[in-house]
Amino acid sequence: MTTTEPPIEPPAAQASTRRAWLREHSELGVCVMLLALGAVVLTDALTMDVALTQRGPVGPRTVPVAVGTGLLVVAVLLAVDVLRGGRGEAEGGEDIDLSEPADWRTVLLLAGVFLATAVLIEPVGFPVAGALLFWGAAYALGSRAFHRDPLIAAGLSLVTYAVFNNLLGVPLPGGPLMGVL
Template structure:
């Protein structure tokens, strides 16, 4: 069995796509029809479309792999595929994301988002101690204003909510 699966790792991607598609469709079909209806297209339309497309892509990918198709190796990147993963960067990015998730309810999105943006820049190698926090704060405030004021998606403002 393992020799048959060797060289067919894309089947694992197909399985993940099927699981995601079923999950999305299950959640979509459990949405009440009277929930937030604001036009001819109900709230189920996009999730049902996305779930269906996930299943279609999974079937097409599995069919291609079973017929001998293989994904092409990435040729445009100048990387050493034998080098180990940079776990320090991955852990720093995870830490920035988890800090954002833990702090967003306490200090609001503008502050927690700035920590997230600065942490991501730091994890990816930027070490400018003046520029990076300023850009992170600016990006966070602009993102907050766009979502909260223009798009109508309320984000927790925290102590800065009174300012905006």
């Protein structure tokens, strides 16, 4: 009696097969992220020192434990669904052509605008840094209304500053202009 062994695939074919499997099961990445996030939330909640603050059966750990447990359950259920062949449906209104390359210019412009806002928010204050953020994001995303965009950005930034600083009581850095206004 002779046994026949299956043919051995070359390493390139194995890598190609593995990539194809990973591409078909890409939702498993979301499962891993949800699992990690749930573990972090549960670990943080269970190591919380609440000896003096809890008065009754429902304490400060209740919601984080529920959220962390929910994240773990959703991660496991999603992984089971994906491994059984389930796939997320594409959004009906989605207009992205996945065969086109990424627009790195826009991504880099937005990253630069966010970085500039983070650097400038303390020295120039939120109203100026926020206006630059709003105007820069509009420019990076394609708006070229140079007469209108800076005015809208300034108005949005001032309204946001006033709502957070004055109405909600969340102090934002005002910068040198707040002494004038």
